[in-house]
Amino acid sequence: MTRAALATRGPYRKGVERRELLIRTAIEVFAEQGYRSSSLREIASRAEITPAGLLHHFSGKEELLLAVLERREERLAAAIELHRPRSVAEHAAVVIADGEQSACLTRVIAVVSSEASAAGHPLHELFRERRARELERITAGVVVDQARGLIDPHLDPEAAAAVVLSAMDGLHVQRCYGVGAGASQAFEDLRRHYLEPPQFAERASAV
Secondary structure, eight states: OOOOTTTSSSSHHHHHHHHHHHHHHHHHHHHHHHTSSSHHHHHHHHHOOOOHHHHHEEESSSHHHHHHHHHHHHHHHHHHHHHHOSSSSHHHHHHHHHHOOOHHHHHHHHHHHHHTTTTTHHHHHHHHHHHHHHHHHHHHHHHHHHHTTOOTTTTTTHHHHHHHHHHHHHHHHHHTTSSSSSSHHHHHHIIIISOOOHHHHHHHHHH
8 A cells, every 4th residue: 555545544544643743733832942952742732642642743943843844845845836937036036936925934043043053053063064065055046147148247146046045034033023114125136236237137137
């Protein structure tokens, strides 16, 4: 029997539903309390399950956070598939727009990644590696877009990638405070005046 078929049957289905409930609850708790200040006991209590029951589905808090991060990646993958961005700027715009639509999940990423910037944090290396991969991906995209005539060729690719990644992170944090212009609007201004100034705008829209 396939995994999909099993998911619709008895105990297996209940297990899948319970795991989903725990992930949703963890998103709420991590968004409110961060990673270090939150506890499995609190997550279990809100999900109306015993701590032992939670540990039947997840080995600990780190594995639960990894499931939350995976949920974020799944959302982004679906958004990318739907909108099919054709450039670095379009890709970043899709990520930012999706973040505006999933406020609680976006807050988790903002809060936990800020916590993990401390060298002694248990997730420091995980987030450092994630950022390094993302920066490398964006840098490669900038190089390609410069060759296509979409991005100012005078920009240093690594510096431009750092600006894009910092803007994405910073706009998400700003949204958590509820101040300033909308994240998508702010990034569009950055795109128009920095990444794709007027002389490149027509090329970008024509691709």
